[in-house]
Amino acid sequence: MTYLLARRRSPWATAFLLLLALVGIGGIYALASGSTQAEATAPSASTTQIDEGRKLFLEGCSTCHGLNADGAFQLDGTIAGPTLIGVGSASVDFQVSTGRMPLAAPGAQVERKDPSYSDEETAALAAYIGSLAPGPEIPMPDLYDTTGITPEELALGGQLFRANCAQCHNFAGEGGALTDGKYAPSLTETEPRHIYEAMLIGPQNMPNFPDSTLRPEDKRAIIGYIEALRETPNSGGIDTGRLGPVTEGIVLWTLGLGALIAVAIWIGVKAK
Amino acid sequence: MTIEPYDSGDLPEHKPRRSDVDPKAAKRAERQVGFLFIASGLASAAFIVAYIVTPVDKEMPLPGFGSTNASNLLLGITMGLALFLIGAAAIHWAKKLMPDVEVVQERSPESSEAEHRDALLDEYRRGIDESGVKRRPFILGSMAAALGLAGLPAVVLLRDLGPLPADALTKTMWERGMHILIAETEQKIRPEDMQVGTLISAVPEGIDLVMEEAGNLNELAKSAVMLIRMDPAEIVADQTPEGKEPWSYEGILCFSKICTHVGCPLGLYEQLTHHMLCPCHQSTFDLADAGNVIFGPSSRSLPQLAITVDEDGYLIAREGFAEPVGPSFWERG
Structure with missing residues (x-):
């Protein structure tokens, strides 16, 4: 005790006391917030997903899209791959799980093919790109689940489809030609999730239809109408x-x- | 009239058919014709059976083509066969069994004899003389007037079939301050609702009332517009006249949705090239360059609607269309 008292005016004493106080407060906080710590493990799992996605991105995508996903140029100055900052996880999910990305070869149209990544890897890539900047997110299943859709909603879906989609994708969703070898793909077998994401993000030459102009319930009605067309x-x-x-x-x-x-x-x- | 083989020398010699010389072949042909008629009758009976038996909404597979409506398919096949087999039987009958010798039909001359024609002309001239129209011009004149006026009631009736188009071809309902609504869902639009690359099919506020009052959809065929947002740096030109307030708003452009070729609704928009195609005849408009035609049969640029925002931040028309929308017409000049 005398040892401490003798050194109470030492310049180290303040620092020591401060440290003591900080450790004390931190310890009390840690004890008091023990329950919230358990909840905080969910985002930390997501953090591993983001890390996993970043790893996959660096291996498979960064050649064209840049090491920081901000786009890259070829030697002749043309764009190798556009920036992915702000495209959102919905974009990644659409492009990767329909096999359009990674691109086999540049051309007029990015073709649909068998996906190169598993569902988990796609989710990790989407999580990584989604973490870079806010953008359209992968829709929840209830947004495009059309079970129990009413005839009224189907009718609205039909009107919206003819006003916004039919010009390119054909009145029966069979797709159609655009200019210079581009085309609007057929919708006869497209998964509802991908239709929803395509409306959100407007892939390639498709215009986009954000929720602010085409509400989620409108998108669901359109998907219901496309599904009804298939069964007609x-x-x-x-x-x-x-x-x-x-x-x-x-x-x-x-x-x-x-x-x-x-x-x-x-x-x-x-x-x- | 007796039927004699025709012999003009320039036709091949008439050869009798097998059924002409061989009674067995004739009998066979007879059976074939009869069989075709009976088959037609059976097809008619099958039609009635199919009509009664097949439910209207029943589907049946069509190998190689997916599935189709059973009732339509069966009714079509049976009725088609019934009619076709009657025709086939008749032709087979005519070709195999009916006389096939070439015949000449004698005809009398088609014109009247000269003396009859002269007599008619004489009678006509005598009629004109006796009616005295040459001496009494007043009667001739008043008759001509009466005949002419007799056509006028028809003109009045035709004119009364409906109102003249007036300015319906040159004017749409768009006017200053009118809100732009999303088609079908009728929401007002704020500029921030639109991202670069967003396409909206839109209509003027109150179009439902206008169409209800008119009892038709004509206004939709004229006033439908498209809103497109693009990066302002990519807009080469729009249709803003020199010295006027800009017609576009922060990269948001509003164009008529009606093709200037024959009036199809546009909507094939390539957001990377800013090309708007018409699905009917592939007219292509460059929306980043004042809506000019770059391909296809259309000869005029797509009319642009001047837009701005109101005090609440919603997109409105700055003024009506400066030129008639849609296809060209005579009076447009």
């Missing part, structure tokens, strides 16, 4: 791809006219 039977017979006048014209001009010409020839040939 072809009451008229062969659908010829539901592409409208082009295929219908080909069938009529070749098969239809061909049959008529054959009959006309039969009528005209003299009997033996």
Whole structure:
């Protein structure tokens, strides 16, 4: 005790006391907030996911999108890959889980193919890119789950589909051509989640339809309508791809006219 | 009239058919024709059975083509066969069994004889003389007037079929201060609702009332617009006249949705190239360059609507369209 008292005016004493106080307060806080510590483990799991995603990104994506995901240029000055800061996790989920990314070869259209990453790896990549800056997030399943959709919602979905989607994706969602080899893909087998994400982010040349202009319930109605289109039977017979006048014209001009010409020839040939 | 083989020398010699010379072949042909008629009758009966038996909404697989409506398919096949087989039987009958010799049909000359024609002309001239119209011009004149006026009631009736278009072709309902609403969901729009690359199909506020009053959808066919937001740096030009307030707002441009070719609703927007295509005939407009036509049959730029925001921050029209929207028409000049 006398040892401490003798040194109470030492310049170290203040520092020592401060340290003591800090440790004390920290210890009390740690004891008091013991319950919140357990909850804080969830984001820390996400942190591992982000780390995992960053690792995957550096291995598989950074060549084109840059080591910091802020885009990169080729030697000739053209863009190798655009910046991914702010594109959001929805973008990553759409591009990677539909196999569009990683890109096999540059071209007019980024093609859909079998995904290169597992679901967990895709989620990790999405978490990493999503952590860089705020952007559209992967939608929750209840947003695109259309079970129990009402006829009224389907009708609205149909109106919105014809106003916003049908010009490119065809009245029956079969897709269609754009300029210079680009095309709007068919929606006949697209997963609801990917349709939802595409509306949110506007991949490639598709315009985007954020929640502020196309509300989540509108998006769900559109997805419900697309699903209803798939189940709609072809009451008229062969659908010829539901592409409208082009295929219908080909069938009529070749098969239809061909049959008529054959009959006309039969009528005209003299009997033996 | 007796039927004699026609012999003009320039036709190949008439050859009798097998069914002409061989009674067995004739009998076979007869059976074939009869069979075709019977098959047609069976198809008609099958139509009635299919009509009664098949539920209207039943689906059936069509190998190689997916599935189709069973009722439509069966009714179509049976009725098609029933009609086709009648025709096929008739043609087969005519070709195999009916006489196939070439015949000449004698015809009398088609014009009247000269003396009959002269007599008619004489009678016509005598009629004009006897009616005295040459001596009494007043009657001729008043008759011409009466005949002419008799056509006027028809003109009045036709004119009364409906109002003239007036300025319906040149004016839309857009006017200063009108809110721009999202089509179908009718929400007002703030600029911050739109990201770069956002496309909105939009209509003027109050269009429902206008269409209800008119009892038709004409206003939608004229006033529909598209809002597009792009990076302001990428806008080469818009249609703002020199010395006027800008027609676009912070990179948000508003264009007519009606193609200037034949009036299809546009909407094929490539957000990276800023090209707006028409789904009907592929007219392509460069929205980043004043809506100019860069491809396709359209000959005029897409009309731009001047926009701004009101005091609450919602997008509104700055004024109506400066030119008629949609396809060209005669009076447009």
